[in-house]
Amino acid sequence: MNRYVIIVAGGKGLRMGSDLPKQFLPIGNKPVLMRTLEVFRKFDANLQIILVLPLAQQEFWKQLCEKYCFTVEHVVADGGETRFHSVKNGLAQVKGPGLVGVHDGVRPFVAVEVIRNCYILAKQYKAVIPVIDVVETLRHLTDAGSETVSRNDYKLVQTPQVFDVELLKQAYAQEYTPFFTDDASVVEAMGVSVYLAPGNRENIKITTPFDLKIGSVLL
């Protein structure tokens, strides 16, 4: 069975506030994005990797790959206006049937075991996402103020989110809505249920300078 992953790195990284896009920032002397691609190559030597990058950053990425002697094989697709549009561009490069994962380029600390388990489960369930428990108390904002809700009723969602290729292509043929903050929400909009698999707590999304600090101790 063909296995693909679309690694999305087409965002603006506004919350990081850095001149250099966050996917290129170094953690332990290596750009975040290279670490992410390396984990997926470690998972599967035959995995077809599609990297989504803004057109304007593609030449810079090529230069970085030369500078770091980076040899993980991949193809590049153009970034889009939102994450949804970036994933859609990446999906256009998926040419055959099989399983396709979608992973945030800025999640370099995903465990190989989490990736493997998601792909294994996706053979059976067709739509699988990694999640972790909420470890703090949660409050819901209401008109009157706020109230505590049961944290056992919620999970935090990570990537890679892994799907049957045909199912994900059908889902991404839908009209975009701002409610689509991940791939599961796009698939669910067609009435399909997603299966929850265990994620790993280290699998943080590098979003702010604080996350870079955490990242440097996770190495």
Ligand SMILES: Nc1ccn([C@@H]2O[C@H](COP(=O)(O)OP(=O)(O)OP(=O)(O)O)[C@@H](O)[C@H]2O)c(=O)n1
């Ligand atoms: N148009 C977009 C927007 C986001 N992403 C990717 O989706 C992932 C999760 O998004 P996030 O971390 O929020 O990245 P940004 O949108 O870049 O960050 P910000 O919201 O701070 O600008 C990132 O790997 C990001 O590059 C993408 O490929 N294309």
Ligand SMILES: C[C@](O)(CO)[C@H](O)COP(=O)(O)O
């Ligand atoms: C896909 C995701 O990482 C799952 O937690 C998240 O939804 C991406 O969020 P953002 O809107 O791109 O910040």
